[in-house]
Amino acid sequence: MTDLGRFFWERRAEILALAGQHVGLVFVSTLLAVAIGVPVGILLIRRPRLARPVLGFANVVQTIPSLALFGFLIPLPLLGGVGARTAIVALVVYALLPILRNTHAGIASVDPAVVDAAAGLGMSPGQRLRWVELPLALPVVLAGVRIAVVVGIGLATIAAAIGAGGLGVLIYRGVATVDHRLILAGAVPAAVLALAFDAALGLAERRWGPGR
Amino acid sequence: MRSREDSSLTAPALEFIDVRKSFGPGHPAVDGLSLSVGPGEAVALVGPSGCGKTTALRLANRLLDADAGEVRVFGAAVREQEPVALRRRIGYVIQEGGLFPHWSVEENVETVPRLLDWPPAKRRERARQLLSLVGMPAEEFGPRRPRELSGGQRQRVGVARALAAEPALLLMDEPFGALDPIARRSIQKEFLGWRERLASRSRSAVLIVTHDLSEAFRLADRVAVMQAGRVRQVGTREDLMQRPADAFVREFVSEFEA
Numbered sequence: 001m002t003d004l005g006r007f008f009w010e011r012r013a014e015i016l017a018l019a020g021q022h023v024g025l026v027f028v029s030t031l032l033a034v035a036i037g038v039p040v041g042i043l044l045i046r047r048p049r050l051a052r053p054v055l056g057f058a059n060v061v062q063t064i065p066s067l068a069l070f071g072f073l074i075p076l077p078l079l080g081g082v083g084a085r086t087a088i089v090a091l092v093v094y095a096l097l098p099i100l101r102n103t104h105a106g107i108a109s110v111d112p113a114v115v116d117a118a119a120g121l122g123m124s125p126g127q128r129l130r131w132v133e134l135p136l137a138l139p140v141v142l143a144g145v146r147i148a149v150v151v152g153i154g155l156a157t158i159a160a161a162i163g164a165g166g167l168g169v170l171i172y173r174g175v176a177t178v179d180h181r182l183i184l185a186g187a188v189p190a191a192v193l194a195l196a197f198d199a200a201l202g203l204a205e206r207r208w209g210p211g212r
Numbered sequence: 213m214r215s216r217e218d219s220s221l222t223a224p225a226l227e228f229i230d231v232r233k234s235f236g237p238g239h240p241a242v243d244g245l246s247l248s249v250g251p252g253e254a255v256a257l258v259g260p261s262g263c264g265k266t267t268a269l270r271l272a273n274r275l276l277d278a279d280a281g282e283v284r285v286f287g288a289a290v291r292e293q294e295p296v297a298l299r300r301r302i303g304y305v306i307q308e309g310g311l312f313p314h315w316s317v318e319e320n321v322e323t324v325p326r327l328l329d330w331p332p333a334k335r336r337e338r339a340r341q342l343l344s345l346v347g348m349p350a351e352e353f354g355p356r357r358p359r360e361l362s363g364g365q366r367q368r369v370g371v372a373r374a375l376a377a378e379p380a381l382l383l384m385d386e387p388f389g390a391l392d393p394i395a396r397r398s399i400q401k402e403f404l405g406w407r408e409r410l411a412s413r414s415r416s417a418v419l420i421v422t423h424d425l426s427e428a429f430r431l432a433d434r435v436a437v438m439q440a441g442r443v444r445q446v447g448t449r450e451d452l453m454q455r456p457a458d459a460f461v462r463e464f465v466s467e468f469e470a
Contacts (some may be wrong), residue, residue: 053403113310117311118304120275121373122296122300122324122327123323123327
């Protein structure tokens with residue numbers, strides 16, 4: 001164990017740099033997924049007939065094995081290729097479903113009497129959304145973001161397969177050289193990151209949850 | 213210009229003229245409704261569930277739009293008016309208050325003044341006035357969240373919120389329907405007091421929808437009995453009890469005596 005500790009310590013600079021890359025991949029992809037998923041989730045509330053097909057499609061995309069999706073993306077122009085950009089596209093695809101679904105579910109679960117009062121008192125549709133529906137849906141939306149981030153940290157290890165960097169680099173190198181210490185040097189920090197973000201976002205969820 | 217002012221002074225606060233509204237095929241929810249509420253007058257719409265009374269109320273502030281006929285507020289057809297602006301001039305109270313759970317009591321009461329861009333000091337002052345009117349002093353209750361209040365208190369805040377911008381017309385949909393009989397009785401009594409205490413100049417006209425005939429008699433100057441989308445009779449308690457217009461009204465009010 002101290003042996004493993006020393007192994008980690010000697011490679012701390014590399015582990016840290018790759019962890020930084022890893023967080024960067026997840027951060028950018030989650031941000032993009034929020035930027036797409038929240039507005040689309042709102043749109044699905046306003047156009048209920050679209051909800052079933054769109055959520056269904058997002059569900060299906062979610063079931064594509066991640067390694068296969070990375071592979072499919074490589075030959076695509078603009079979105080594809082080898083490197084971080086392709087990885088981010090794939091991570092956005094996976095982050096989209098929980099964010100989209102939770103935005104939709106969160107707004108749909110706001111007490112209809114409260115929405116009716118907002119309309120009846122003279123809030124415009126935009127004011128209703130900003131002042132009432134989104135604040136009340138926020139904890140559910142944040143829960144979706146939290147799921148997206150935790151899943152994304154796991155998935156991002158696979159991004160190393162297409163040259164996007166991140167902690168997966170150590171894991172792949174460990175697999176290739178049959179060195180379990182290298183595998184652990186990638187896997188343990190990834191797990192720690194996932195737990196840390198899970199805890200932090202859980203805290204945010206409670207902190208910014210409106211008083212019900 | 214002058215004649216327009218005159219007509220808005222003498223016009224009913226709310227008027228339904230042969231109004232029809234249906235949701236899809238089948239029986240229309242509101243079918244040839246005519247009713248008028250004078251300035252400062254309180255009128256109750258009563259009737260069995262499904263008689264169209266809530267639909268009628270929602271036509272007044274354009275939460276719904278009529279298929280035919282005309283709805284007028286102070287002489288002006290609502291169809292011609294922008295719904296959001298119209299609603300800000302009309303008070304709206306629903307069952308359980310419909311308070312915004314993430315806002316404090318004070319913020320809830322300030323909703324419409326904020327929508328109307330009143331300066332903060334003025335809307336704060338107004339909220340304090342109204343909270344004290346409904347017996348919930350702002351010092352004590354202002355910062356609380358709705359979930360910290362009893363049902364009766366939430367309902368009081370709902371009324372204060374509806375009155376905040378001094379609407380000349382107030383719509384109430386089963387306003388006290390979620391309360392137990394004792395809390396209900398006391399808020400009904402208080403409601404009459406609140407109306408008394410508002411100067412007659414600013415006393416709003418009220419349309420109350422309720423399925424409870426005794427509540428209607430207690431709160432309203434006149435009661436309109438609705439059935440199958442239209443008004444069968446409008447009148448005082450005495451009119452309805454002693455001179456029912458038809459068998460349906462006789463049957464409906466007979467339950468009150470029992």
